[in-house]
Amino acid sequence: MAKVLYLTVVEDIKKKIMDGLIKPDDMLKSESELMKEYSVSRMTLRKSLSLLSNEGYIYSVPGKGNFVRKPETDIFQFRFSDYDSLDCETDEIKLISVRVEEPDPETRFSLGMKYGEQIVILERLSFCGHKPVAFEIVISPYIPNRPVVEDKLNFANYSKALESRLAFSIRKELEITLIKAPGNIEKRLEISPGEVVFQINKKIIKKESNQTLTISKFYIKKEFYSIKAGTPEEDDSKKIF
């Protein structure tokens, strides 16, 4: 199949694992044995083992050997972005307000801010078929001298721009719950009292310092959100070796 040596080795070992010839926590043959078995050099063999390791098939213990990994199949992946996550065609996103104010103590704490520092609050309403379906609140520390409140529209893209510049040093967390809509959300989304909505809390966190940079809260009408998730794919396009 594969004309490349290290890939034929990978495929053969994968097959042996999938056929149950070697089971989780079994030790593979030693690298020197495998070199002979496949007639490849050490580096080539180790490239194969590296691939298998990256794909979760094996792990290695220095001084001992390489072992078959217990597979992990309960992890799922999905995509969530601020704009295209609704189960409908968004025909308008209305900017409700952008303002700078004093944070309440809880927010100040989550954002790791000092007393006296202010926050920017952005509120946005998304429409499908000319009806409101999602309300979004974005909270970030206010850093003076940025084109924020002065130009509302700029700010709408500001956080995206900022984010893409920081992209490699941030991590995001999501919390999806179903809650009874608070009064103001009921009004914004024009739903009946007591009705439930999806609440999605998003945090953008700086990897190194674990500092929270931005907090977002989405409230989505229950009919307009669902999740499709799947086992992570091995993205071979990303690999060099």
Add this chain to the structure above:
Amino acid sequence: MAKVLYLTVVEDIKKKIMDGLIKPDDMLKSESELMKEYSVSRMTLRKSLSLLSNEGYIYSVPGKGNFVRKPETDIFQFRFSDYDSLDCETDEIKLISVRVEEPDPETRFSLGMKYGEQIVILERLSFCGHKPVAFEIVISPYIPNRPVVEDKLNFANYSKALESRLAFSIRKELEITLIKAPGNIEKRLEISPGEVVFQINKKIIKKESNQTLTISKFYIKKEFYSIKAGTPEEDDSKKIF
């Protein structure tokens, strides 16, 4: 910091990317230039590039060069397993029924089965605080001569065992929606008419053939499910190089 050559290279290039010295789709210096810059051999440098590639920082185009990748930060991961995904302590899982029957046409189609072949249906109810919170239906093709209907409890673990044997050759898909509970679910979960529940459809699919092996449907009381998800972590423990 790192005493290993290839890691110091990785860290330095990461830093340059995060500091914005090289931006998405910019080309890195050629490998021979980088070899000189860091005074390392070709293979060592390429190990570094491989790592950067695996972690999503760069990609490479043969004959041209290595480029900085546009970062992806809208992908989230979470865990879902049949047993520990409820927002409460499960104190009982009651096996409601296990039976073999003729599939309806839709199910037969999804499972890629021939006319005349039968399916096994398992139904299970989970309790928290002695109240029903989740109802689960698992549907698989019936393969005669397996300890299935003959021993209900065995079957409960059967699918897990089967799955772990196949683990490396399967993939799973999840679909999470909020629906009005069907009549039988209302009864099972003891909820009021018209109330919404989470519906989670799970498919287990064979990677090679794309054949669906098992379909599961979970119905969970809306108060007892939520999702915590986050940006995938680079799992260095899995790496050999």
Add this chain to the structure above:
DNA sequence: TAGTGGTCTAGACCACTTC
């Protein structure tokens, strides 16, 4: 044709585990 990345080899030295 010259430069780029992709594959592969044969050796070397190290730290760690096992006996």
Add this chain to the structure above:
DNA sequence: AAGTGGTCTAGACCACTAA
């Protein structure tokens, strides 16, 4: 002391891209 995996080198040949 012998065997294991982890790091590193210097060179080789190839396919691809660009001028």
